Amino acid sequence: MEPLRHGYTNRTVGDGRTVVKRYDGPDAAARCQRERRMLGELAGVVPVPPLLGSDAESVRMGFVAGVHGQELMKAGRAVGVMRACGEVLRLMRDAPAPAGTGLVHGDFGPNNVLIDPVAFTVTAVLDWEFSYYGDPVTDLAWCEWVVRTHHAEDVAAIPELHAAWGLPVPAWPVRRAAMVARCEAYRDFNERWAAGGSGVRRWEGLIAATSAWSE
Known part of the structure; x- marks a missing residue:
């Protein structure tokens, strides 16, 4: 996977199919958990990347064209x-x-x-x-x-x-x-x-x- 452009706070990489985001800085685990929760709750309500999986330090999402x-x-x-x-x-x-x-x-x-x-x-x-x-x-x-x-x-x-x-x-x-x-x-x-x-x-x-x- 290669680093994605426009990532300023965290480490985000992708391969054209999957994007993985790892969190740095204060409250990293809480921010990871919040993003995971929001991606799940907003699916079908607001256009968000599909949530594919996560662990305590990262969120894995599907690639979105645009x-x-x-x-x-x-x-x-x-x-x-x-x-x-x-x-x-x-x-x-x-x-x-x-x-x-x-x-x-x-x-x-x-x-x-x-x-x-x-x-x-x-x-x-x-x-x-x-x-x-x-x-x-x-x-x-x-x-x-x-x-x-x-x-x-x-x-x-x-x-x-x-x-x-x-x-x-x-x-x-x-x-x-x-x-x-x-x-x-x-x-x-x-x-x-x-x-x-x-x-x-x-x-x-x-x-x-x-x-x-x-x-």
Whole structure:
């Protein structure tokens, strides 16, 4: 098996038929267990990779065809990617959840979706290790954050995301507060991994930058 592109936190390898993901960093076993559980629960509800098996340290999934969302963004297809992201967020928002909450992926954006490059529909949402049940607006805001941070040239496509989401979009201060909260969660994750390290400093910088944004 060969290492897959776009794997930043963990070790993910594949052979064109099977993908194996092994978890590094804080709470690795719990994150592995969470992803395994979510892949099982969401099968047939949200497009996710098929769960083939797992152990205490890894999850084994079936290969899913599609082009990584980031690659399509770089290829100038931001409008289609944002529309596809909004449509799958609507599915996730309507997924079964405990009363008063909704499904939250925790790191949703073009960085974690595979897309059919012809139909421009999401074939799989990847990396469920940070998922939880809470306010679905978190994922909407974080997808916007990913675009503003990593694809600033495509900010004009963000309204496509909002339109496909299908509900009134929360005001900018609400969305920005959700973005800052996720940045703080990743800062804390990196602090537990390597206190005072480069990851912590990077997220501190992102918190400051995000807090200063205006719509």
